[in-house]
Amino acid sequence: MSSLFQNSYYLAINFNAILYGVELVLYGMTMNALVKNRKKWTRTDKFYMWFSTALLFLITIYMSTEAVFGEEMWIVHQDTPGGPIQFLIDNADIWYQTMGTTASVILNLFSDALLIYRMYVVWTSYYVIMFPCFLYVATIGLGIIELYASGKPNADFFVGTAAQLGVAYYTTTISLNIIATGVICGRLMYLGRALEAARNTQGRGKGVVRYTGTLSIVIESALPYSMAGFAFLVAYGIESDISILFGALYGMFTCVSPQLIVLRVVTGQGWTKDQTAQSVSALEFENLGTSRSAAATTAIETAAQSEGTSTMDHKSIGSAHDMV
Known part of the structure; x- marks a missing residue:
């Protein structure tokens, strides 16, 4: 581990703090929207309330363990023989780092499940989500193996067997992210043209134009999540010391991107099955x-x-x- 790794780790902790603040704001806005309509709560609303709370809980564990490890490495044990790098090597398998990695893997599973569900919403077809579901099951198995390999004594997330298994795990889950993002983006652009045509020809679809803009497509498809994941996978695969920075961004967008989708849904701006049906009807017309x-x-x-x-x-x- 070089000084580049330490600088990347420092930047990662700072970006974690910034994006955690963004997540707190988004969570507050989501809860506010749900509380305002508590008399009309449905089971879906209750699910999104608990889902958002789980996201916040897991991301808090993840970013806290990263910050604590940085404090231990640079401040509390700065006089360790060999310096911070030796402390990192000796304590990479410490219990709270394993807890943070576990929280990250569970958070990934939550986010991927939401993406698969959103794929179904915009397609209303089980055939479209069959392969993503297969990848999802594979990520569960690989995630468990990766947690064991990186958490056992003398293991290191960035070196050896743990790193090799990590490449397999992240290749699978990030492939799922990219596929889901591409499928959702393509579908929304396709349906958006139908809505626009209906609006121009028959005056229909005016109330749903907000569902077809560039911003809505970026949020609905979790594009930042997939882009950060791809950047992390490349850096991690070539064993670059900067991978810790991209990993932090990927970890935080694992929470922020799904929270943005939930916020749009609970405020009535997210894409629903009704919009899909209306778009298909407009296209047929x-x-x-x-x-x-x-x-x-x-x-x-x-x-x-x-x-x-x-x-x-x-x-x-x-x-x-x-x-x-």
């Missing part, structure tokens, strides 16, 4: 209208070509054009 218009135009052109022998005169052709 648009396609039906296009087909009818194309058929009428073809009939008119055929009639015009046979003008000499047809009973349709120029006036009737003009009327047909007006009808289209």
Whole structure:
């Protein structure tokens, strides 16, 4: 471990603190929205309340253990023979670091489960989520193995067998993140065009334009979560000392991105099955209208070509054009 690792670790702790503050604000806004409508609570609202609280609890454990380890390494045990780096090597398997890693893995499982559910919401098809569900089951097994390998005596999360298993685990879970993000982004852009077409042609869809903007797609697809995960996976895979920084960002977005989705849902701005059904209906309506218009135009052109022998005169052709 070099000085670059120590600098990256220091920056990671600071970014953890900043993003933890963001999470506290988002959690407060979510709870405020739920409390205001407590007389109309549904089972879904109660689930999101407990889900948000669990996210906050787990991310608190994760960022606290990282901060405490930094304090122990740089301040409390600064005079350890070999310096902070030797302290890190000797105590990488300390119990509270294992607890922090466990909280991170559980948080990852929560976030991935929400992403899979959001994939189902925008597609309303079980076939779309079959492969992500397979990856999800694989992450559970790999996550348990990784926790054992990194938490046993003399183990190090960044070195040896634990690091190799870590690459397998993070490759699987981040692949799931990227697939889910891509599928949700593509679906929302596709449905967004249908809503926009309905709004322009029939005046429908005006109330759901807020669901199709760039910001809504970024939040709904958890794009920051996947991007941070990809950056961490690359750095971790090549055993770069900067991986600890990207790992911290990935860990925090594991909480922040799902919390943003929950906030949009409880405030009535998140994509729902109703919006999906409305978008599909609008798209079918648009396609039906296009087909009818194309058929009428073809009939008119055929009639015009046979003008000499047809009973349709120029006036009737003009009327047909007006009808289209």
